[in-house]
Amino acid sequence: MGKSGMVEPATYSSLDGVVAIVTGGARGIGAATVRALHRSGAAVVFGDLLVEEGRALAEELGERAYFQRQDVSVEGDWADIVRQAVDLGPLRVLVNNAGILIQATVTDTTEAQFMRCVQVNQLGVFLGMRSCFPSMKEAGGGSIVNVSSIDGLQSMNSLVAYSATKWAIRGMTKAAAIEMGAHGVRVNSVHPGGIYTTMHASELLSVEEAGSFYRDSALPRVGMPEEIANMICFLASDQASFSTGAEFICDGGSSAGKVNPIAPQL
Numbered sequence: 001m002g003k004s005g006m007v008e009p010a011t012y013s014s015l016d017g018v019v020a021i022v023t024g025g026a027r028g029i030g031a032a033t034v035r036a037l038h039r040s041g042a043a044v045v046f047g048d049l050l051v052e053e054g055r056a057l058a059e060e061l062g063e064r065a066y067f068q069r070q071d072v073s074v075e076g077d078w079a080d081i082v083r084q085a086v087d088l089g090p091l092r093v094l095v096n097n098a099g100i101l102i103q104a105t106v107t108d109t110t111e112a113q114f115m116r117c118v119q120v121n122q123l124g125v126f127l128g129m130r131s132c133f134p135s136m137k138e139a140g141g142g143s144i145v146n147v148s149s150i151d152g153l154q155s156m157n158s159l160v161a162y163s164a165t166k167w168a169i170r171g172m173t174k175a176a177a178i179e180m181g182a183h184g185v186r187v188n189s190v191h192p193g194g195i196y197t198t199m200h201a202s203e204l205l206s207v208e209e210a211g212s213f214y215r216d217s218a219l220p221r222v223g224m225p226e227e228i229a230n231m232i233c234f235l236a237s238d239q240a241s242f243s244t245g246a247e248f249i250c251d252g253g254s255s256a257g258k259v260n261p262i263a264p265q266l
């Protein structure tokens with residue numbers, strides 16, 4: 001891989017033939033994950049509120065790709081998507097990716113904004129794990145990947161609601177991993193740093209402009225959705241067979257510390 005973040009499409013043989021659910025799969029990291037799981041041979045049922053984009057992706061991928069409108073904060077929508085998945089075969093993979101960003105200070109964040117963030121980012125992940133576990137247990141095991149954020153390990157100004165939910169995902173991941181391990185289900189959290197998607201204002205900024213926010217990181221650029229999708233697929237696959245309840249950071253080193261420009265460097 002070069003400095004640009006363009007990654008070779010990876011495939012994971014153990015995902016060939018498995019049934020997977022991905023939330024928020026119509027665009028961004030979710031769409032990259034749908035593509036990556038599909039490329040590895042999985043049948044992918046993915047949900048989103050964005051019906052047009054979701055249908056277009058399913059149509060483009062063709063066989064083994066199924067879109068369904070889903071609001072992750074609505075329990076009934078979970079029942080529908082799980083039903084569609086188990087009709088295809090044993091459910092082995094769940095990627096809880098859907099999320100929203102509320103950017104407002106502590107005093108400017110309304111109760112409604114805070115609670116919507118909790119409903120989508122936090123309740124959505126809980127409902128996903130609760131809805132999918134029985135089928136995964138029946139299938140003899142599986143892997144749940146919960147997409148948190150680097151803001152689930154640290155935080156930033158104007159991220160009080162978002163950060164609260166992303167820290168919650170990290171905690172729920174560990175609780176679920178401890179309960180589900182005995183049934184062969186692994187649960188891990190992924191913590192992306194700045195990734196070039198709509199959430200990261202990719203419609204307003206070029207890759208170079210977005211990268212300028214990270215100029216003092218070890219890898220001074222914005223990340224690409226495919227780089228997170230590869231990590232998600234690794235965790236979903238049997239290649240990650242001994243990892244559960246763990247945090248996987250993909251942030252170009254931004255949380256490791258900052259480059260000091262006036263100190264000697266290599």
Ligand SMILES: NC(=O)c1ccc[n+]([C@@H]2O[C@H](COP(=O)([O-])OP(=O)(O)OC[C@H]3O[C@@H](n4cnc5c(N)ncnc54)[C@H](O)[C@@H]3O)[C@@H](O)[C@H]2O)c1
Nearest residue numbers: 024028029048071072097098099149192194195197198199
């Ligand atoms: N882009 C980043 O810099 C970044 C960094 C850290 C973590 N993340 C996390 O990665 C995940 C994906 O984000 P992204 O950058 O691809 O953003 P995005 O906005 O491009 O994609 C998020 C998707 O989730 C969908 N969604 C929103 N609410 C939903 C709901 N209630 N039910 C179902 N789907 C819903 C959206 O329609 C959208 O398609 C999110 O959980 C986000 O918090 C992103």
